[in-house]
Amino acid sequence: MSGGTDRKTVRWALWLPLALFAGFVGLVLIGLLRPADREVASAMIGKPLPPFDLRAAIPDRPGLAHAQFVGGKPRLLNIFASWCIPCAVEAPQLDALARQGVEINGVAIRDRPEDVAAFLARNGNPFARIGADDVSQIQLAIGSSGVPETFVIDAKGTIRYQHIGEIRPDQVPLILEKLKEAEQ
Amino acid sequence: MIAELGLAALWLAAALAALQLIAGSLGLTARGQTLAGVVRPVAVVQGLLALVAFAALVVLFCQTDLSVKLVAMNSHSAKPFIFKLAGTWGNHEGSMLLWVTVMGLAGGFVALVERRLPERAMLATLAGQAFVSLGFYAFLLISSNPFERLNPVPAEGQGLHPLLQDIGLAFHPPTLYLGYVVISIAFIFAIGALVTREVGPAFARAMRPWVLGAWMFLTVGITAGSYWAYYELGWGGWWFWDPVENASLMPWLAATALLHSASVLAARNALRAWTVMLGVVAFSMSMVGTFLVRSGILTSVHAFAVDPERGSFILALLAINIGGALTLFGLRASSVTEGERFAVVSREGALVFNNVMLSAILGIVLFGTLYPLLAEAMGAKVSVGPPYFNPMGALFAVPMLIVMAVGPLLRWRRDRLSRIRGGLIVPALRVVLAGVGLGIAAHIGLLPHIGLALAGGLALASLLPLRGRNLLRTPLPVWGMVVAHFGIAVSLFGMASESAFSVEQLVAARVGDVMPVGPWQVRLDRIDPVAGPNWTAMEARMYARYQGGAPVEIHPQARFFWTPPQQTSESALVTRWNGQLYAVVGDQAEDGRWQMRLWWKPFAPMIWLGGLLVGLGGLLALLGRVASDLRRISARHKIAFRRERQGR
Structure with missing residues (x-):
């Protein structure tokens, strides 16, 4: 603004904004092109299940406690709710897994017994046990951010894999593979 | 169809x-x-x-x-x-x-x-x-x-998205957005002026209402967004230096600088190239803001707006528009003459100083926002937060606020500080006294301390331009300036007070427990499940008493939406003239107790009240400018009409 004695410096300075802007564009281009790591990995993987003891969600299946995951073969822990639409979408895949001999334990989040019963009558019941979590305490303890989510728990009660969102038909083999891995 | x-x-x-x-x-x-x-x-x-x-x-x-x-x-x-x-x-x-x-x-x-x-x-x-x-x-x-x-x-x-199902948020983005778009009108005026080399007072006057309008929308939009983040996220804070917040702050800083330099250009035909440059920068910042929000290149609380592919498209638009404008600037600006000269101590001098300070803060915010990206390009993952932004911003904000108190009292072109000394003594004394008084109160950080002292001084100084004027005849733009500057002081006071005197309580409470927080006693009465049109919630009923007064019933909620599934917390607020009680209910622990977070935030509402005052100042100035433009247009029509009659 003031002066202008050295015209050359002034000329040069006029191009400075463009140079800075080019630097900005270059920087964000690098940022956009780099394949970003957006996977949400649970901090609980490799850790034992947190302790819990839930009452039964429906009369004809027992409730669920962390101790029931110890011993035998790896199991699935499925977090669902009767009010959750993707949960209904994933029901056939859970049925398919159950038919192949996988033990699936469910946790119903913030639900009423009659709603859970109606949901299972409509969509099939693949669960060995179903605990009722009325205040999302398991969800928080296990590092789950929504419904549905499915965890692979090995025979020592350690969390081995977290599947976020519904299990789609093409993902059934992936779950079986993770269960096999958990046997070792 | x-x-x-x-x-x-x-x-x-x-x-x-x-x-x-x-x-x-x-x-x-x-x-x-x-x-x-x-x-x-x-x-x-x-x-x-x-x-x-x-x-x-x-x-x-x-x-x-x-x-x-x-x-x-x-x-x-x-x-x-x-x-x-x-x-x-x-x-x-x-x-x-x-x-x-x-x-x-x-x-x-x-x-x-x-x-x-x-x-x-x-x-x-x-x-x-x-x-x-x-x-x-x-x-x-x-x-x-x-x-x-x-x-x-x-x-x-x-x-x-559940977080967006809130009345404040139904209107906060469009308000900001209006600011972003309207600033683009200032940008195209700048381009038109550069292309035709017509950078002068006429250009500044044509552009100014749009800058004022954009600036007003940005101010109100940022204020609303900050209040939304404050009560909807349930974290008790009102500004997080989140990339998306910064993305709205940067155009505001640029528009503030542009507003003031356009005034200098309109009144004194000075700062020509600088005003054009700011016109380009302000629009760049609004596009950069849109880009940062939409591309998801920086992670933030605004994650719902992310889409990398669209980010690339916006980046291309950004590169074409801004790159083109800056190239034009490089080619043409050397032929734009500087305009009128002025002394260092003058209204222009003060405005230039504040322009530079605003630009420096803008640079700091921009650098801090992009730094994680820069670091990632070099292979490190970092996040930049308040420890960087607060002191670095204050470094330039403090001198700016001091000059802001003095600037409006100076004359155009040339002035002497001794002339206004009489008027300055009162606010200066006030600043010192406030500083000393608070030094005794102690136990507060350096920044809030400076903030409180400055807020007091600035509040008084901002009213001084009205001294000796007939208040009814004072032009609306002057009122606008006074109200906006006063609003800055009010907001600053709220910020400093909130950061210096807030009291926080994190408790696990059973039904019937009484929790003290600051001057409040809060009793948890009961917790019930409630249902809304597309959510269910655990709602706490609590009674809050201020210093043993009548109880106020409040209902903070932990809400669960099912389409799409998500948990949000609805905080409950009790606003008094001297502050705000802020209550959040969390989860139930295994032993049946509920997690509660309670804050007492003295004078916190002043933050947003000040923001609204700043916006009101913008509105007054805009009305004043538009009214005088209309008068000029109608006068021109009258003259043209008379000439036509005389011609016959």
Whole structure:
């Protein structure tokens, strides 16, 4: 603004904004092109299940406690709710897994017994046990951010894999593979 | 049918923008002058067509027409009407359509009424508007058509993101957005002035109302956004230096600087190149803001707006518009003469100082926002937070606030500090006294300390320009300045007080427990499940007593939405003249106790009250400018009318 004695410096300075802007564009281009790591990995993987003891969600299946995951073969822990639409979408895949001999334990989040019963009558019941979590305490303890989510728990009660969102038909083999891995 | 009508209007608007660009550019050449006459009418019709397209989308959302993909993805028949309406712009495509609509209407308005500028500058300006709009039309029509149909039609929509289903948020983004778009009008004026080398007071006067309007919307939008983050996120804070918050702050800083330098250009014909530069920078910042929000290149609480592919498209638009403008600046600015000179101690001098300080803060915020990206490019993951922004910003904000207190008292061109010394003694004393008094109160950090002292001094000093004036005859722009500066002081006081004196309690409470927080006693009465149209919640009923007074009933909630599934917390606030009680209910622990967070925040509401005052100041100044423009136009008409009669 003031002066202008050295015209050359002034000329040069006029191009400075463009140079800075080019630097900005270059920087964000690098940022956009780099394949970003957006996977949400649970901090609980490799850790034992947190302790819990839930009452039964429906009369004809027992409730669920962390101790029931110890011993035998790896199991699935499925977090669902009767009010959750993707949960209904994933029901056939859970049925398919159950038919192949996988033990699936469910946790119903913030639900009423009659709603859970109606949901299972409509969509099939693949669960060995179903605990009722009325205040999302398991969800928080296990590092789950929504419904549905499915965890692979090995025979020592350690969390081995977290599947976020519904299990789609093409993902059934992936779950079986993770269960096999958990046997070792 | 309505969707097809909207799409047709959008294509037509784009075609007219192309015509406007070609005719406007050719009109600048010696041989194409016959085309110049169509530019203004075309600009008006282009704006109206964009409006038709936007209105069509509003209708589709209000009817919840699920055969339209955008509606199915972002709305739900169970949603309250106001959120169906807000759903129109609460998504990427709709917000882009809103952008071109506002820009088209503003361009049409300029084409209709603006007669002060030389016709060549007007042609260049409107061609610039068409160029910028064309980019957005292409974006909409090629990669994000808002009217795309869905086959088969789904039974139900996906719903709007739960955090967005809040009345404050239904209006905070569009307000900010209006600011972003309106600043683009200032940008095209700057381009028009550069192209035709007509950088002078007429340009500044034509641009100023748009800068004022944009600045007002940005101020109110940021204020509303900050209050939303404060009560909806449930973290008790009001500013997080989140990339997206910074993205709204940066255009505001640039617009604030532009507003003041445009005033210097309009009044004194000085700071020519600098004003043009700021016009470009302010619009760059609004586009950078849009880019940062939409591209998801920086992670933030605004994660719902992310889409990398669209980010690349916005980046391309950004590169073309801003790169082009800066190239033009590099080519032309050396031929823009500097304009009138002035002394260091003068109104201009103070304004230049504050311009530099604002630009420095802008640079700091921009650098801090992009630094994680820079570090990632070098292989490190970092995040930059308040420990960087607060002291670095304060380094420049403090001198700026001091000069801001003095500047309005100085005369144009040349002045002596000794002349205003008498007026300065009172606020200066006040600052010192406040500092000493608070030094005794102690136990507060350095920054809040400085903030409280400055707020006191600035509040008084901001009123001094009214001294000795007839308050009824004081021009509206002066009132606007006084109110806005006073608002800054009020807001600063709120910020400093909130950070210095807040009391926080984190407790696990059983029903019946009484929790003290500051001067409050809060009793947890009961916790019930409640249900809304698309959520369920655990709601606490609590009674809060201020110093043993009458109990106030409050209901904080932990809410669970099911479409899409998400947990949010609805904090409960009790506002008194001297502060705010803030209550959040969390989860139930295994032993049956509930997690509660309680804050007492003395004078915290002043933060947003001040923000609104600043916005009100902008409104007053805008009204004053528009009124005097209207008077000038009607006077010109009268003169023309008389001449015509005399001619007969």
